[in-house]
Amino acid sequence: MGSTVLSLRIDGELLARRLKHQRVDESLSPTEMSVLGTLARCGSATPGELARKEHVQPPSMTRIVALLEAKGLVRLEPHPDDRRQKMVSQTEQAEAMLAESRSKRNAWLTTLAEGLDEDEWETLRNAAPVLEKLAHL
Amino acid sequence: MGSTVLSLRIDGELLARRLKHQRVDESLSPTEMSVLGTLARCGSATPGELARKEHVQPPSMTRIVALLEAKGLVRLEPHPDDRRQKMVSQTEQAEAMLAESRSKRNAWLTTLAEGLDEDEWETLRNAAPVLEKLAHL
DNA sequence: TATTGTTATACTCTATAACTATA
DNA sequence: TATAGTTATAGAGTATAACAATA
Numbered sequence: 635m636g637s638t639v640l641s642l643r644i645d646g647e648l649l650a651r652r653l654k655h656q657r658v659d660e661s662l663s664p665t666e667m668s669v670l671g672t673l674a675r676c677g678s679a680t681p682g683e684l685a686r687k688e689h690v691q692p693p694s695m696t697r698i699v700a701l702l703e704a705k706g707l708v709r710l711e712p713h714p715d716d717r718r719q720k721m722v723s724q725t726e727q728a729e730a731m732l733a734e735s736r737s738k739r740n741a742w743l744t745t746l747a748e749g750l751d752e753d754e755w756e757t758l759r760n761a762a763p764v765l766e767k768l769a770h771l
Numbered sequence: 772m773g774s775t776v777l778s779l780r781i782d783g784e785l786l787a788r789r790l791k792h793q794r795v796d797e798s799l800s801p802t803e804m805s806v807l808g809t810l811a812r813c814g815s816a817t818p819g820e821l822a823r824k825e826h827v828q829p830p831s832m833t834r835i836v837a838l839l840e841a842k843g844l845v846r847l848e849p850h851p852d853d854r855r856q857k858m859v860s861q862t863e864q865a866e867a868m869l870a871e872s873r874s875k876r877n878a879w880l881t882t883l884a885e886g887l888d889e890d891e892w893e894t895l896r897n898a899a900p901v902l903e904k905l906a907h908l
Numbered sequence: 909t910a911t912t913g914t915t916a917t918a919c920t921c922t923a924t925a926a927c928t929a930t931a
Numbered sequence: 932t933a934t935a936g937t938t939a940t941a942g943a944g945t946a947t948a949a950c951a952a953t954a
Contacts, residue, residue: 638892639883640873641899643790644808646783647801648906651826653780663944664784671781682912689788694945696914718912718953736777746776749908754901755775761898762778764891769785771886800921819935831922833937855930855935911954919946924939931934 659735665690666702667735670728673708678723680713687770707731796872802827803839804872807865810845815860817850824907844868 650664659667665688672687673679679687685695699722702708707728713719750758787801796804802825809824810816816824822832836859839845844865850856887895 638896638899640869641903642786642895643801644805645899645903645906646787647805648825649779649902650783650787651802652906652908655826664780665788665944668781668784680912688785689792690944691946692913693915693947697944716912716954720913732777739776746905746908750901750905754904757894757897757901758779758905759775760894761901762775762782764887764894764898765786766778766782767891768883768887768895769782769789771789771883802921817935818937827921828923829936830924830938834921850935853931853935857936909954912952913950914952915948915950917946917948919944921942921944923942926940927936927938929934929936931932 656739659731661705662731663698665694666698666707669695669698669702670707670724670732673722673724674729674732678711678721680719681722682719684722702728796868798842799868800835800838802831803835803844806832806835806839807844807861807869810859810861811866811869815848815858817856818859819856821859839865 654664662670668688669684672684676687681695681699682692684699685692688695690698699708699710703710707725708722709725711721711723713721791801799807805825806821809821813824818832818836819829821836822829825832827835836845836847840847844862845859846862848858848860850858
């Protein structure tokens with residue numbers, strides 16, 4: 635069991651660097667993309683909640699949210715009960731961006747698919763939700 | 772299929788940040804760990820080969836190899852045929868470090884295992900080699 | 909007094925460009 | 932002339948510490 639997770643980490647690291655070069659959204663850092671994914675799942679959240687969910691420190695999230703806002707991908711609104719906090723939510727533009735990102739990736743997937751057989755794809759499709767669960771545990 | 776890989780990326784990103792806080796080897800960066808993993812698989816390699824395999828640029832690998840050498844985890848020897856190149860190989864200490872890393876991780880795994888059932892573990896174990904293949908494709 | 913978020917600053921990791929040595 | 936590796940430098944992303952506003 636130990637080697638499974640160590641392997642997940644080492645290969646995941648390598649895969650991340652490989653995918654980095656195939657990034658379809660040059661304008662968005664991996665964490666910005668991840669925040670949009672979180673907002674798509676959870677709806678709106680405060681910067682503090684996002685920092686905890688993404689496992690970054692609050693000052694880092696301040697910067698990330700500011701960048702996403704500047705790109706028109708998130709909206710900031712005052713918190714209904716607490717004037718210290720803010721509500722962050724994704725814009726329609728963010729949804730469109732995620733959809734476009736998926737379709738752009740298909741071109742690259744065609745190449746990638748040549749290296750994996752159908753069983754291997756099936757394995758990955760099964761693993762995706764488990765990785766998601768693991769990441770959010 | 773597109774959403775599978777996009778999901779792998781987003782969740783992988785998140786998982787990487789999550790694992791970062793559980794790192795057992797504070798002294799080793801993710802890429803340094805990955806290089807050790809590559810050397811464990813492939814035996815010795817030149818800095819240029821390592822840079823290509825790890826998907827980093829040569830100057831980055833120069834630095835990484837220097838750091839690993841300073842920590843006593845790799846050994847550098849002259850290339851037999853080409854005096855420009857060097858051979859990098861892992862030391863016994865590196866093997867011991869990887870083994871220790873696996874066993875230390877078990878403590879954390881016990882906690883993690885509570886959140887996943889046996890089928891989900893099985894899915895991850897199956898996915899690990901496919902992720903490895905994908906990363907090295 | 910504790911908590912949310914921000915500002916200022918420094919660190920880590922990687923990349924690009926220019927250079928040295930060897931092929 | 933081309934290639935392997937290095938040095939010097941810059942950029943992206945994150946963290947820590949100190950601070951402001953609100954609870």
